[in-house]
Amino acid sequence: MKTFIAVLFTVMSLPLFAATKDKPKSPPVPTAQIIDIAFLNQEQTPPTETLSNLDLFVANKGVEGAELAISDNNTTGQFTHQNFVLHKFNVPVEGNVADIFKQNISDKFHYVITNLNAANTLAISDLATNSDTLLFDAGTVDDSLRNEQCRQNTLHLLPSRAMKADALAQYMMKKRWSKWFLVVGNTPEDALFATALKRSAKRFGMKIVTEKKWEHTFDARKSAQSDISVFTQSDDYDVLVVADEQGLFGEYLAYRTWLSRPIIGTQGLIATAWHSTHDLWGATQIQHRFQDLAKRNMEEPDYGAYLAVRAIGEAATRTKSADLKIIRDYLRSPQFTLQGYKGNALSFRAWDGQLRQSILLVAPRSLVAVAPIEGFLHPKTELDTLGFDQSESTCKLEK
Amino acid sequence: MNKKLLIFALFAAINANAETVFVTLEKDNALAVMNPIDGTLLKTVPIGKRPRGIALSPDNKSLYVATSDDNTIKIFDAETLKQTGKLPSGEDPETFALSPTGDKMYVSNEDDSLVTVIDLAQKKISKQIKVGVEPEGICVSADNQWLISASETTNMVHWIDVKTQTIVENTLVDARPRFVTFTPDSSQLWVTSEMAGSLMVLDTKTKQPIKTINFAIQGVPNDKIQPVGIAIDKERKRAYVALGTANRVAVINAQTFEVEKYLLVGSRVWNVAFSTDKKRLYTANGLSNDVSIIDLESQTVTKSVGVGNYPWGLVVKP
Incomplete structure (x- = not known):
C-alpha cells in the first residue's frame, strides 16, 4: 500500500515539476x-x-x-x-x-x-x-x-424547425421525392414541426398528397403490424414525412408501411445540428x-x-x-x-x-448529406437558404 | 553530335531529372510511388492505417509516415520501403515536422493540445509542449531558431524557441489555421487559414502580420476557397498555395503578395511539393484521387496521374 502511494505521489508530482521547470522567466504575467x-x-x-x-x-x-x-x-x-x-x-x-x-x-x-x-x-x-x-x-x-x-x-x-425542415426539403427535392405523405403526432411540438414542413413544401414546390394525425396507441406490439399498414394506405406518394419529436411512434413506421417508401423527418432520415x-x-x-x-x-x-x-x-x-x-x-x-x-x-x-x-442529414448509423444541398443558391450565403431569410422574417429588433 | 556525347547528354538529362514522388493514400492505407518525369504510377505499397503526414530525412535515406490509426509514425528505408522502425508519436498523429538537422521530430497531438518532441536517435519522447486547441500545422525555420505550431480552434500560431523548447509568443491568426511554413530565408512565416479562406504573412522579427492575402475566383463561392498547403521558392519570387475545395493552386508573387494566377488542378487539392530542380510542382488532390503536375516555367498543369484513394501528402526523393 505504501509503495502504491509513493508511486502515485511520484507520478502526480512529475507534471508539476515539469511545469515549474518550464515556466518562462520573463515577462511578468499580466492579470487575467x-x-x-x-x-x-x-x-x-x-x-x-x-x-x-x-x-x-x-x-x-x-x-x-x-x-x-x-x-x-x-x-x-x-x-x-x-x-x-x-x-x-x-x-x-x-x-x-x-x-x-x-x-x-x-x-x-x-x-x-x-x-x-x-x-x-x-x-x-x-x-x-x-x-x-x-x-x-x-x-x-x-x-x-x-x-x-x-x-x-x-x-x-x-x-430552428424551419431550418431543419428546409434542409430535409432540399434533400427531397434533389431526390425528386416531391409527393409527401405527412404524418403528425399529438403534441404541440409535433404541430409546430408540421407547420415548418408545410412551409418548406411550399417554398420548394413539393406537394403534400396526404396528411394524417397519428391517433393510435403507442404500444408497438398492438399497433405496429396491423395499424401502420392500414394507416399508411393512401394515394401514391414518394416519401413518408414524420413529425414526432418525442419519438412516440415514428420509429415503428419503417418497414411496416403499405407501400415501400422511405421515411424522413423526425425519424428515418433526420435533420440535426450534430x-x-x-x-x-x-x-x-x-x-x-x-x-x-x-x-x-x-x-x-x-x-x-x-x-x-x-x-x-x-x-x-x-x-x-x-x-x-x-x-x-x-x-x-x-x-x-x-x-x-x-x-x-x-x-x-x-x-x-x-x-x-449547415445542418446534418443523418440515418441512425450514417451521415447521408449536409444541407444546404449543393445547387441551392443564395445571393449572400448559401447558409441562408435554410430557415427564415431576412425578407421573410417577422422579427423586429430595436436598433 | 557525336554518338558518345549524345549518350552522355541523355544520361545526364535522365540523372538530373530522376526523382521519385511518394504519396500517402489516406483511404488505401498505402503509399503510392510515382515517376513524375513520365507521369506514371510505379507501384502502391501497403504502409499502415490511415497514412497522412510524410517527410524525408535531410539525407534522403529515411522516410517518415504518420499512420494515424496505428497511432505511430513509421520509419522506412527510402530505397527499399522496408519498415526500419517506429516512433512514439502519441495518439492519432497527422502532421509533424523534422528539424533541419534531422535529429528531432515535432508532432502535433490534436486530441491532447500538445506538441511532442521526439529524439530521433533514441526514438524517444524528450518533451511535450502545451499548445492551443487542436494543433495541426507545424514547421521549423531553416535557421533552426523557431518551431511553429498552429492550433486550429484556438486560431493561433505559437512561436516555440527551438533551444529552450518553450513558447515565447503567440499570434492570433484568421479562423482555422491549417498549414504553416517559413520562407527559405526564415524571415517570414506564411500561414493558411482554411475557414477564413486567407493567407497571412507574419514577420519573424515582430511576429505580427504584415499582409493578409484573400482569394477570389470567378464562379467559385467564397466558402469553397479553403487554403491549405504552401510552397515558396528559394529566391522568394513566387509562392504556390493549394486552395482545397476550390480545386485550384494560387500563384502568388512573393515580393508584392499579389495573386498572379489560379491554376485548375484536381478536386480538394491538399498538399503541394516542388520537384528537386524546382521546375515542377506536384499537388495531392484528395477527392479526385490524383496528383497534378504543374510546369512552373509555363505555369500550366501538364498532367494528372491517378495514384489511389485520398492522396494526402507527398515528398520528392531525388
Whole structure:
C-alpha cells in the first residue's frame, strides 16, 4: 500500500515539476481577465409513453458541451490571459426557472446560456430586458422565438424547425421525392414541426398528397403490424414525412408501411445540428474530446451549449475584452465567425439572432448529406437558404 | 553530335531529372510511388492505417509516415520501403515536422493540445509542449531558431524557441489555421487559414502580420476557397498555395503578395511539393484521387496521374 502511494505521489508530482521547470522567466504575467458565464438548465423527464427504451436517458444533456467549450476556451485563454468560469444552475423538473434566474443570475452575470423549453426561454428573455445580460438560447428550436417573439438580448444557437425542415426539403427535392405523405403526432411540438414542413413544401414546390394525425396507441406490439399498414394506405406518394419529436411512434413506421417508401423527418432520415456519425471537417477531434469528458456521444443540446460558450470565447479572444458591450457588438457584427466543425464559418443573422449553420442529414448509423444541398443558391450565403431569410422574417429588433 | 556525347547528354538529362514522388493514400492505407518525369504510377505499397503526414530525412535515406490509426509514425528505408522502425508519436498523429538537422521530430497531438518532441536517435519522447486547441500545422525555420505550431480552434500560431523548447509568443491568426511554413530565408512565416479562406504573412522579427492575402475566383463561392498547403521558392519570387475545395493552386508573387494566377488542378487539392530542380510542382488532390503536375516555367498543369484513394501528402526523393 505504501509503495502504491509513493508511486502515485511520484507520478502526480512529475507534471508539476515539469511545469515549474518550464515556466518562462520573463515577462511578468499580466492579470487575467475573468469571464463568468452562467448556465441555466432545467432537467428533462423521459417521455412517458415512449415505445423504445433503447437509449439511455440523460436528464442534463447540454451541460457537458458547455464544460468542454470552457476547457477549450481556457486552453486558448492561457495564451491571452483570459479565464472563463462556468457557473451551473440546474433547476429540477418541478422547480421554478424564473425564481432561480431572479435570485442567482440576474444582475450577477453578463453572459447567460439557457437550456430551457420555449416558454421558459421567452420568460427569461423578458425578465432580463432591463439588466446587462446577453442570453444564449441553446435549448429551443422554436421559430416563434426567432420571429414574432424575438428579443434583442437573445441569440439562438440551434437551428430552428424551419431550418431543419428546409434542409430535409432540399434533400427531397434533389431526390425528386416531391409527393409527401405527412404524418403528425399529438403534441404541440409535433404541430409546430408540421407547420415548418408545410412551409418548406411550399417554398420548394413539393406537394403534400396526404396528411394524417397519428391517433393510435403507442404500444408497438398492438399497433405496429396491423395499424401502420392500414394507416399508411393512401394515394401514391414518394416519401413518408414524420413529425414526432418525442419519438412516440415514428420509429415503428419503417418497414411496416403499405407501400415501400422511405421515411424522413423526425425519424428515418433526420435533420440535426450534430450527430455521432459526423466526422467531416475535423469533427472527429471534438467527438473524441466530448466522449473522453462525458463518456457518451455528443448530441444536439451538447453542441448548442458548446457553441454558445465558444462564441463568447471567440469574441473575447478577438476583441481582447471581457466587456459586455464590446463582446455583444462583435458577436452581432459581420467580423464574427465561429468554427463549428461544419466546413464553413458560422455567424449570427443580424435580423433575428439565429446562428447560421449547415445542418446534418443523418440515418441512425450514417451521415447521408449536409444541407444546404449543393445547387441551392443564395445571393449572400448559401447558409441562408435554410430557415427564415431576412425578407421573410417577422422579427423586429430595436436598433 | 557525336554518338558518345549524345549518350552522355541523355544520361545526364535522365540523372538530373530522376526523382521519385511518394504519396500517402489516406483511404488505401498505402503509399503510392510515382515517376513524375513520365507521369506514371510505379507501384502502391501497403504502409499502415490511415497514412497522412510524410517527410524525408535531410539525407534522403529515411522516410517518415504518420499512420494515424496505428497511432505511430513509421520509419522506412527510402530505397527499399522496408519498415526500419517506429516512433512514439502519441495518439492519432497527422502532421509533424523534422528539424533541419534531422535529429528531432515535432508532432502535433490534436486530441491532447500538445506538441511532442521526439529524439530521433533514441526514438524517444524528450518533451511535450502545451499548445492551443487542436494543433495541426507545424514547421521549423531553416535557421533552426523557431518551431511553429498552429492550433486550429484556438486560431493561433505559437512561436516555440527551438533551444529552450518553450513558447515565447503567440499570434492570433484568421479562423482555422491549417498549414504553416517559413520562407527559405526564415524571415517570414506564411500561414493558411482554411475557414477564413486567407493567407497571412507574419514577420519573424515582430511576429505580427504584415499582409493578409484573400482569394477570389470567378464562379467559385467564397466558402469553397479553403487554403491549405504552401510552397515558396528559394529566391522568394513566387509562392504556390493549394486552395482545397476550390480545386485550384494560387500563384502568388512573393515580393508584392499579389495573386498572379489560379491554376485548375484536381478536386480538394491538399498538399503541394516542388520537384528537386524546382521546375515542377506536384499537388495531392484528395477527392479526385490524383496528383497534378504543374510546369512552373509555363505555369500550366501538364498532367494528372491517378495514384489511389485520398492522396494526402507527398515528398520528392531525388
